[in-house]
Amino acid sequence: MRIGFIGLGIMGRPMALNLLRGGHQLTVWARRAESMQPLLDAGASGAASPAALAAQADLVISMVADAPDVEQVMLGENGVAGSGRTGLVAVDMSTIRPAAARAIASRLLASGIDFLDAPVSGGEVGAVAGTLSIMVGGSSAAFDTAQPAFACMGGNIVHVGDSGAGQVAKAANQIVTGVGVLTVAEALNFAARSGVDPARVREALLGGFAYSKILENHGQRMLDRNFKPGFKSWMHQKDMNIVMQSAHELGLCLPVSAATAQMFNAMVGSGLGEEDSIAILKLLERLSGGEG
Ligand code: NAP
Numbered sequence: 001m002r003i004g005f006i007g008l009g010i011m012g013r014p015m016a017l018n019l020l021r022g023g024h025q026l027t028v029w030a031r032r033a034e035s036m037q038p039l040l041d042a043g044a045s046g047a048a049s050p051a052a053l054a055a056q057a058d059l060v061i062s063m064v065a066d067a068p069d070v071e072q073v074m075l076g077e078n079g080v081a082g083s084g085r086t087g088l089v090a091v092d093m094s095t096i097r098p099a100a101a102r103a104i105a106s107r108l109l110a111s112g113i114d115f116l117d118a119p120v121s122g123g124e125v126g127a128v129a130g131t132l133s134i135m136v137g138g139s140s141a142a143f144d145t146a147q148p149a150f151a152c153m154g155g156n157i158v159h160v161g162d163s164g165a166g167q168v169a170k171a172a173n174q175i176v177t178g179v180g181v182l183t184v185a186e187a188l189n190f191a192a193r194s195g196v197d198p199a200r201v202r203e204a205l206l207g208g209f210a211y212s213k214i215l216e217n218h219g220q221r222m223l224d225r226n227f228k229p230g231f232k233s234w235m236h237q238k239d240m241n242i243v244m245q246s247a248h249e250l251g252l253c254l255p256v257s258a259a260t261a262q263m264f265n266a267m268v269g270s271g272l273g274e275e276d277s278i279a280i281l282k283l284l285e286r287l288s289g290g291e292g
Contacts, residue, residue, distance in 0.1 A: 001024050001025070001058050001059055001148060001149065002024075002025045002027070002056060002057045002058045002059070003019055003024045003025065003026050003027070003057055003058070003059045003060070003061065003149055004026075004027045004028070004029070004047065004050075004053035004054055004056070004057035004059070004060040004061070005019065005026060005027070005028045005029075005039075005044075005053075005060075005061050005062075005063070006028075006029050006030070006050055006053065006060065006061065006062040006063070006064065006073050006080075007030065007062055007063040007064040007065075007069075007073070007094070008028060008030045008035040008036060008038075008039060008063075009035070009063070009064075010124050010127075010229065010230070010231075011063050011093075011120070011124065011127045012063035012064075013035070013038060013039070014124070014127040014128040015061075015063060015093070015127050015132075015153045016028060016039055016044065017038075017039065017042055018127075018130045018152045018153050019061075019149060019152050019153065020039070020042055020043055020044060021152070022148075022149075022151070022152035024148075024149065024152070026039070026043075026044040026045070027044060027045045027046070027047050027053050027056055027057060028040070028044045028045070028046060028047070028053070029046070029047045029048075029049065029050055029052075029053045033046075049078035050073045050074070050078060050079050050080045050083075051078045051079060051080065051081075051082040051083045052078075052083075053080075053083075054080040054083035054085050054088060054090075055083045055084070055085060057085075057088070058088070058089070058145070059088070059089050059090075059091065059145060059146060059149055060080050060088060060089070060090045060091070061090075061091045061092075061093060061149065062074065062080075062090070062091070062092045062093065062094060063092075063093045063094055064092075064094050065094060065235070065238075066094070066096055066238055067096040067097055067100035067101075067104075069094070070092050070094055070096055070100070070101075070104060071100075071104060074090060074092070074104055074108060074115075075104065075107055075108070080108075080113065081107070081108055081111040081113060085112075085113070086111070086112030086113070087112060088112070088113045088114070089113070089114050089115075089116065089142045089145045089146055090108055090113050090114070090115045090116070091115070091116045091117075091118050091142075091146050091149075092104070092115070092116070092117055092118065092119075093118050093119060093120055093134070094119065095119045095167070095170050095174070095235075095238070095239055095242070096117075096119075096167060096242070097167065097242050097245060097246065098117075098137075098164035098165075098167040098168045098171065098242075098246065099164065099246075099249070100167075101115075101117035101137065101163065101164050101166070101167045102163050102164040105117070105138065105163040105164075106163075114138070114139055114141065114142040114145075115138060115142070115163070116136055116137065116138035116139075116142050116143065116146055116163075116166070117136070117137040117138065117163065117164060117165075117166040117167045118134050118135065118136045118137075118138075118146070118150070118166050119134075119135055119166055119167055119169075119170035120132040120133060120134050120135070120153075120154065120170075121133040121135070121170070121173045121177070122154075122155075123230060123231055124230055124231070125217075126154075126155075127153070130152060130153055130154070130155070131154065131155040132153055132154040132155065132156075133154065133155065133156040133157075133158075133173075134150050134153065134154040134156070134157045134158070134166075135158055135160050135165075135166040135167075135169035135170050135173070136150075136157070136158065136159045136160060136165075136166045137160055137161055137162060137163050137164050137165035137166035137167060137168070137169075138162065138163050138166070139162075139163075140159070143159045167242075168246075170239075171239070171242050171243050171246060174236070174239040174240065174242070174243060175243055175254070175256075175257050175260075177214065177236075178236055178239065178240050178243075178257070178260045178261075178264070178277075179256050179257065179260050180212060180214040180218075181214055181218055181236075181277055181278060181280055182260050182263055182280055184212075184214050184215050184218055184219050184222065185222060185278070185280045185281040185284050186284060187201070187205070187210075187215075188201070188202065188219060188222055188223070188281065189281060189284045189285060189288060189290075193288060193290070198222075198223060199223050202215060202219045202220070202223065218278045221276070221278050222278050222281045226276075226278075227275040227276050227278060227279045227282070228275075228276060229274065229275060229276040230276035230277070230278070231276060231277050232273065232274055232275070232276065232277070233264060233267045233268060233272050233273050233274070233275055233276065233277050233279060233280070234268050234273035234274065235277075236264050236277040237261075237264035237265060237267065237268050237273070240257065240260055240261035240264050241261065243257050243261065244257065244258060244261050263280060263283065264277075264280075266283055267279065267280060267283050270283060270286070
């Protein structure tokens with residue numbers, strides 16, 4: 001299939017590489033031209049704009065940051081909608097507000113483009129391995145068109161429902177992972193400040209009901225004090241804001257998410273925004289009178 005890929009950051013680069021490895025004909029575009037180089041070296045073609053990329057594709061995928069970025073590459077000047085390619089399927093795999101995804105879908109439909117929201121979970125490791133969990137909202141016809149591309153990037157691919165449903169699933173995912181990373185950091189900081197080796201505590205917890213992938217993977221990185229992103233803290237702040245904004249719109253009580261969102265606000269305010277979300281451990285250490 002002829003696929004166009006927009007946004008070649010921590011996640012987008014390995015996802016695009018897996019599409020190439022899957023035998024698809026790939027064209028890429030990135031805001032900073034140097035981001036395209038690893039893909040061009042691997043055999044992709046480069047395009048001058050999202051519109052030019054869409055003009056030579058059957059499927060366009062974006063992996064950028066937030067809703068205004070998706071709007072810009074899909075609907076802005078020289079965006080995908082300007083390609084004049086009716087019948088095209090466009091897929092956004094970034095994490096954005098469900099309401100924003102629905103609005104983008106209806107505006108693209110007016111240009112004859114079918115849009116899927118298809119955010120992912122699994123982090124950089126899952127993107128490199130091609131084992132991401134992909135949560136999809138939109139029409140069944142567009143889902144069927146995108147399926148061969150999804151199969152190159154993901155392991156668990158679920159068509160959750162209509163437009164926006166993928167982003168609702170992703171927001172739910174971010175509740176679990178946001179709260180999870182905070183609780184693992186709390187537990188390890190608690191062990192350390194109680195004078196017990198947190199590595200041994202993690203090992204003990206891994207065999208019981210406290211087991212989680214977050215305890216296993218993020219817990220180990222906390223012990224290694226490896227704060228290189230991964231998943232930047234400001235991105236998790238963005239995602240908790242999506243959760244809280246949706247809760248506000250729906251009149252929902254999400255007390256644990258609210259507390260977690262405040263912690264991610266504090267991370268950005270403390271200058272930890274560009275570090276991995278596991279640097280929440282540093283914030284807890286500082287708040288507990290430690291060095292952090
Ligand atoms: P990243 O490394 O910062 O990459 C984002 C890329 O999007 C950058 O290359 C950036 O270009 C590009 N971009 C942003 N705004 C743009 C715009 N307006 N126009 C054109 N390009 C734009 O972030 P990431 O970690 O790959 O995350 C990407 C998305 O996936 C986010 O929505 C995030 O929430 C989600 N996500 C991330 C993870 C993870 O573990 N990292 C896991 C699941 C989901 P420049 O290089 O020019 O800045």
